[in-house]
């Protein structure tokens with residue numbers, strides 16, 4: 001009889017445990033480093049009864065140090081975390097500001113009363129959008145080799161690896177070369193090289209380099225370019241050189257003529 005009771009109690013306990021379907025999930029399909037990320041705790045009335053006189057406390061624990069983050073709407077670090085509750089729903093959320101990779105791969109727990117729901121916050125690297133900083137390494141205006149002006153730009157901690165293209169006066173002219181310099185788990189360091197072809201038709205105007213980053217095009221270079229000037233200068237040098245040569249040749253010819261004339265005069269004198 002006693003054993004029977006124990007069994008019944010065990011079954012009830014197991015059934016009670018199994019019926020708790022509460023969980024939390026990441027609501028963002030893609031995560032952008034530096035932006036907000038939203039975790040949602042999904043509960044039902046059995047797991048979280050808010051119609052009691054003294055409702056069960058609801059909160060979040062977790063993060064890099066696995067500590068209490070928020071309780072009943074108050075967060076210990078309000079610049080990093082925000083707890084979102086709704087009067088119409090038992091579900092409640094955790095907003096993580098300025099999301100970074102240090103918030104990833106850690107355990108987070110949402111709880112209501114004695115019910116805890118655990119999970120690891122992880123994401124596939126391909127779901128990450130990131131662009132930490134842009135540095136122009138070279139814009140070689142003076143070194144126009146093979147009729148090209150070289151532009152080199154580094155994109156730090158960027159994901160996914162973008163495609164970049166150049167526009168002159170708002171019109172597409174060419175793709176830029178994108179090379180991954182370093183791979184990390186969630187992003188890459190990337191070098192964008194664009195060789196601006198210098199020809200007589202298109203050597204001035206607004207030059208832009210745009211890179212596509214999932215939802216947006218990011219402008220990584222936007223400057224008014226005028227390299228026709230340099231072209232004209234080299235032309236002037238060539239003209240000056242040509243004139244110089246002409247003058248030199250003319251002087252030479254005059255000298256030769258004078259020498260020859262003197263020669264003929266001597267010969268004439270000899271003959272006479």
Ligand SMILES: *[C@@H]1O[C@H](CO)[C@@H](O)[C@H](O)[C@H]1NC(C)=O
Nearest residue numbers: 045046047049050051052053
């Ligand atoms: C919630 O609590 C109230 C008051 O204690 C109780 O009457 C109700 O049955 C509870 N609901 C659930 C689903 O447990």
Ligand SMILES: *[C@@H]1O[C@H](CO)[C@@H](O)[C@H](O)[C@H]1NC(C)=O
Nearest residue numbers: 076077078079080081097098
């Ligand atoms: C709050 O979070 C920010 C960003 O993670 C951190 O720099 C700061 O030190 C935290 N403040 C406290 C009091 O923990």
Ligand SMILES: *[C@@H]1O[C@H](CO)[C@@H](O)[C@H](O)[C@H]1NC(C)=O
Nearest residue numbers: 034079097098099100101102
């Ligand atoms: C966001 O976090 C990064 C480091 O993860 C920090 O360098 C940056 O200053 C933070 N930005 C803001 C607005 O708090």
Ligand SMILES: *[C@@H]1O[C@H](CO)[C@@H](O)[C@H](O)[C@H]1NC(C)=O
Nearest residue numbers: 101102104105122123185186
């Ligand atoms: C986070 O976990 C995933 C899956 O286990 C792993 O591939 C990744 O390298 C981890 N990231 C870090 C920064 O530890």
Ligand SMILES: *[C@@H]1O[C@H](CO)[C@@H](O)[C@H](O)[C@H]1NC(C)=O
Nearest residue numbers: 105106107108118119120121
């Ligand atoms: C969560 O991550 C920790 C440390 O990376 C690991 O020990 C634990 O097994 C993970 N839990 C789940 C449910 O994946």
Ligand SMILES: *[C@@H]1O[C@H](CO)[C@@H](O)[C@H](O)[C@H]1NC(C)=O
Nearest residue numbers: 160161162163164212213214
């Ligand atoms: C970049 O261009 C290549 C070839 O045109 C294409 O296969 C790839 O999907 C593009 N990547 C992005 C992020 O648009």
Ligand SMILES: *[C@@H]1O[C@H](CO)[C@@H](O)[C@H](O)[C@H]1NC(C)=O
Nearest residue numbers: 165172210212214215216217
């Ligand atoms: C980004 O630029 C490409 C090519 O210039 C264009 O096809 C696309 O519509 C642009 N996307 C956005 C979101 O502006």
